[in-house]
Amino acid sequence: MVRKRVRKRTVVAPVSALVxxxxxxxxxxxxxxPTAPPPPAPGAPRAPRAPxxxxxxxxxxxxxxxxxxxxxxxxxxxxPQVYTPSAAxxxxxxxxxxxxxxxxIEYVPLSExxxxxxxxxxxxxxxxxxxxxxxxxxxxxxxxxxxxxxxxAVRAFQSKQGIRPDSGFAGPVTWGRMxxxxxxxxxxxxxxxxxxxxxxxxxxxRRQLVWxxxxxxxxxxxxxxxxxxxxxxxxxxxxKVYWKHKNHWSTLYNTPMPYSQFFSGGQAFHxxxxxxxxxxxxxxxxxMRLADARTLWSRLYxxxxxYVWGRKPGT
Numbered sequence: 001m002v003r004k005r006v007r008k009r010t011v012v013a014p015v016s017a018l019v020x021x022x023x024x025x026x027x028x029x030x031x032x033x034p035t036a037p038p039p040p041a042p043g044a045p046r047a048p049r050a051p052x053x054x055x056x057x058x059x060x061x062x063x064x065x066x067x068x069x070x071x072x073x074x075x076x077x078x079x080p081q082v083y084t085p086s087a088a089x090x091x092x093x094x095x096x097x098x099x100x101x102x103x104x105i106e107y108v109p110l111s112e113x114x115x116x117x118x119x120x121x122x123x124x125x126x127x128x129x130x131x132x133x134x135x136x137x138x139x140x141x142x143x144x145x146x147x148x149x150x151x152x153a154v155r156a157f158q159s160k161q162g163i164r165p166d167s168g169f170a171g172p173v174t175w176g177r178m179x180x181x182x183x184x185x186x187x188x189x190x191x192x193x194x195x196x197x198x199x200x201x202x203x204x205x206r207r208q209l210v211w212x213x214x215x216x217x218x219x220x221x222x223x224x225x226x227x228x229x230x231x232x233x234x235x236x237x238x239x240k241v242y243w244k245h246k247n248h249w250s251t252l253y254n255t256p257m258p259y260s261q262f263f264s265g266g267q268a269f270h271x272x273x274x275x276x277x278x279x280x281x282x283x284x285x286x287x288m289r290l291a292d293a294r295t296l297w298s299r300l301y302x303x304x305x306x307y308v309w310g311r312k313p314g315t
Contacts, residue, residue, distance in 0.1 A: 057107035057129070057172075057279060060116065060165040079265050082243045090246055094258030097273050097290045104163040105275065106173040116165055123151040128170030135170075137178045146170075173277045179207045180224055187211045187222040192309055199304045201241070201269070201296075203227070203286060205234060206310035208276075210269070210286060212299050220299040223292040226272070229281030230315045239263040239306040246297065257285070259293040263306040269296055281312060 109126055127146040128134070135142045138153050151168030158166035161177050187209060188195075193202035199214045203225070211221030228234040241261050248260035248270065262268040267284045271293035288296065 056110055058110050058113050059275075060106045060108040060113050060167065060169070060171075080243070080245075080248070080262065085245060085247075092247055094247055094256065094271070094290075097271075101273055102275060102289045104161065104173050104177065104277075106158070106163050106165060106167070106169060106171045107277070107279065108165065108167060108169045108171060112167060112169065116167070121165075121167075123148070123155065124167040124169040125151075126169060128174070130172065130175035131170045133170075133175050134178065137175075137182070172279055173275075176208060176224055176277050179209065180222065183207060183209055183222045187218060188213060188216075193307055196305065199300065201263075201300055201304065201306040203234070203306065203308040204310055205236070205308065205312045208312065210288070210296075212296070220296060221292075223288065223296075224276050226276040226278065226282050226287035227312050228267075228284040228315065229312075232281070232283040233312070233315055234267060234282075234284055234286060234308060235264050236308045236310070239308070241300055241302055241304045241306060244297070244300075244302060258290065259288075259297040261297065261300055269293065269300075280314065 108124070112124060112126070115122075125146060127144060131146065131150075132142055132144045134154060135144070135150060138157065140150055140153055141147075146168075154168040154170055154174065155166045157178075158164075158168070158174060161174075163173055163177065183189075187204070188202065188211070192204065193200060193211075193213065195213065195216055197215060199212055199219070201210065201212050203210050204222075205227055208225055208227060209222040210225045211223070212219050241263050243260075243262045245260045245262070246258070248257040248268075249255070250257055256273070257268065257270040260268045260270040267286070269286045269288060271290040272287045273290070276287050276289055
């Protein structure tokens, strides 16, 4: 089968990536250790202190099968080259995701992940990034501090929902699951997504949810999604689905974008072969679980409207 692909674009790698590549290619010891900056002259203004880096969160269980592609996909800004796929091309379904690739694996501090690999299963003593939200949802004392009672309650929720590890850490997967459960019956209860006679795909950036409504009736979702991170925000406003490409491949990042439905330049709904809860976010596209993207593919048509509003926390 001959597959048509979008025109390749030249990409300039970030300086940090080039430096990292030089270190790898040069071998150990090839790069001298950085020297300390000279002290400021007497009376000279001091440079502003850089903010302390946040603790890195990693998957709390051993990673699953290796995926031979990157998770992030590009916000190309410019629209892709649009064409009409042949019937033979459309008949090919995108590859299935590796088993467990979209499992509810919580992101925890690196130290906790290492301890659990060593067999330590103690309750987490650390407050998670969504501590207050999780406490409020569970109707606990909202103080943003982890307590033994908090951990027991969070662990019970995680165990019931199949979130691993059920360590009581209030991470993005736990809070994302709570948001989904709260919105399950009436995702548009607040009326933020305008009601129209035709289909509207509603993208709630604050809650990281997507659903499709026709009039007041929800015909798809809500489902969890992963939208643009800082510097690559998913654009807000009214749009229309202008191109659907089931087996789209990003030549910019050499990355698959299964069930792509483009609605704003290079931004599209599409599946990823990984977790939609992984921080910090996409490069502008609306990432979905493979099964959800496949179902949305059959619910939206070219010309259907898309409404995006709010702001993703942390962007």
